[in-house]
Amino acid sequence: MDLNTVVEMRDARRRDTWRPGDAWLGGGTYLFSEPQPQIRRLIDLSRMGWEPLRLTSAGDLEIAATCTIAQLSRFAAGADWPAAPLFEQCCRAFLASWKIWNMATVGGNLCNGLPAGPMISLTAALDGVCRLLAPSGAVREVPVKDFVTGAGVKDLRPGELLRSITVPARALAGRTAFRQASLYGLGRSGALLIGTVDPVDGELTLTVTASTVRPVRFRFAVPPNAEAVREAVDGGIRPEEYFDDIHGLPAWRRHMTFRYAEEIRHELVEEAGR
Known part of the structure; x- marks a missing residue:
């Protein structure tokens, strides 16, 4: 869907002041699915260069907010963790067209906060922790189970960005x-x-x-x-x-x-x- 109220699109690598009418653009499967009359400027995360998935030295899994469902599915398919099958089960819980499978992001699913969001289900069940970045550069961490507080309601402050979700090795x-x-x-x-x-x-x-x-x-x-x-x-x-x-x-x-x-x-x- 065309967003005819958008007058500017900015690369997220450029630091700028957050203002009313701004929206982070990840995969865009939600933003472009219905009218968004409140949005004036899109801040594009696609060129941030974040590694979609990586295992830390402690064995934790860090999932970038821009990681797509397809990338998560492929990565988990080659893993030998006991919890690995759960990743594919949750990925397949999407009502997923080709576009959603290849463009929708893990972070977007969490930030929509819909009750049926399977990435919320997956990361909440595995003790995931959200890493949130404020426009000031401040960082805070919130467990996924506390990040979504209602239907479409999230613990996100103005201009705050979901950078990644970390799933502990123990989970x-x-x-x-x-x-x-x-x-x-x-x-x-x-x-x-x-x-x-x-x-x-x-x-x-x-x-x-x-x-x-x-x-x-x-x-x-x-x-x-x-x-x-x-x-x-x-x-x-x-x-x-x-x-x-x-x-x-x-x-x-x-x-x-x-x-x-x-x-x-x-x-x-x-x-x-x-």
Whole structure:
């Protein structure tokens, strides 16, 4: 879609004062998908030269905000971490045309803050941490689970830029389980739950996304039974936190959340113990 209110496009490598009407341009799959009458200037990140993905000396995975879904999928396909299959599962949770697969960025998915954003699901479940850069040069870090605070609502200050997301090596070494539901075969996620088991202390973590307006996480220090998981989900998600749109009513999303939470518990706790 043409953005007929944009009067200027600037290379992000040029330092300039952030002003009302500015917007960061990554892959552009959201910006150019619908009218953006508030935008006057696009600041293009495509020439920043950020390495899409890299492993640090500590074994952590750093994902640049400009990393595309296709790049993430290819990189994870060659990895031998126990959590590697989860990357492809989340990449395939997109309703992805060729354009989205090759142009949409991990950072853009997070910064849209949509409940169905599978990169939010992936990085929140793996204890990802966002690195945010302010126009002043100040840096702050926010866990992904706290970065998205509501449907389309993010912890981003004016002019602040998501530079990267870091996934710790410890999370990459954990076992995972994935469940996703849509009303249609190629529909947007109505519920997406991920379970992880810590490779050191065996803690089970359950991350709920898509069915809720923000990521909700539950941690179980000891292997839980079905009742413990149900009580945690029932008490930890308020009725108004279940998302309501054409992709699923809150009652259905709640039902699928309880169903998948138990399936994940059974897979990671009971089946693993046999």
